[in-house]
Amino acid sequence: xxxxxxxxxxATAAAxxxxxxxxxxxxxxxxxxxxxxxxxxxxxxxxxxxxxxxSGSGSAATGATATPAASTVTSTTTTxxxxxxxxxxxxxxxxxxxxxxxxxxxxxxxxxxxxTDGVVIAVDSAGQYVQCESKGDKGTSMSSPATFxxxxxxxxxxxxxxxxxxxxxxxxxxxLSLGAGHYTADVAKVTISYGDxxxxxxxxxxxxxxxxxxxxxxxSDANAFPPAPYVHAYNADGKEIYNQKxxxxxxxxxx
Numbered sequence: 001x002x003x004x005x006x007x008x009x010x011a012t013a014a015a016x017x018x019x020x021x022x023x024x025x026x027x028x029x030x031x032x033x034x035x036x037x038x039x040x041x042x043x044x045x046x047x048x049x050x051x052x053x054x055s056g057s058g059s060a061a062t063g064a065t066a067t068p069a070a071s072t073v074t075s076t077t078t079t080x081x082x083x084x085x086x087x088x089x090x091x092x093x094x095x096x097x098x099x100x101x102x103x104x105x106x107x108x109x110x111x112x113x114x115x116t117d118g119v120v121i122a123v124d125s126a127g128q129y130v131q132c133e134s135k136g137d138k139g140t141s142m143s144s145p146a147t148f149x150x151x152x153x154x155x156x157x158x159x160x161x162x163x164x165x166x167x168x169x170x171x172x173x174x175x176l177s178l179g180a181g182h183y184t185a186d187v188a189k190v191t192i193s194y195g196d197x198x199x200x201x202x203x204x205x206x207x208x209x210x211x212x213x214x215x216x217x218x219x220s221d222a223n224a225f226p227p228a229p230y231v232h233a234y235n236a237d238g239k240e241i242y243n244q245k246x247x248x249x250x251x252x253x254x255x
Contacts, residue, residue: 093139104207195227
């Protein structure tokens, strides 16, 4: 089951290299951008996290009951989707209208759920975007029509626009977080933070669109909710000009 996070908060950005006009991958290396955000709460001792990308140290106290670990981002690394597969994803997602769109972002997530392993963002000649979640060589859109994501929800100042975002289980103790959006010419870098952790991770950026994915370990608590993602935006001088965590979103313009 996909969980749509409540849109409230941050935005930071990191310029990502593009290939052939389409952004294909992000390293997932956290940026060292100084921000005036709250410091993350210290996580209690916990048993080893089941998610492969991360490990935790368990409690060694005899007779003590281990406390479940707090949710932790274990990877934000993306890998490119080749052009042929991207075309197939758009075709299955958009049908006969696929030929009207040019893909600008196509990446696989660091972890896959039962129905999602990546995302493709494309735009038409009128500047209308579509977001298609991938699974293998197939694509689907959470919005109907797929263009419904345009002019739906903006951050304060109309610098960052939000497309679809969600979190979904990706195996025992692990969640996939995925989202995307649009940025204006005033934005040079977009980054993402999660929950109360001030660490910011670069988003994939190209063609006026950004996308982010993360593998999040929820520890041994099967009912744990993953931390909400927050978008941050920076200008060319490195100044933060939008923070989703502290600045509200604007009411959508759809009827």
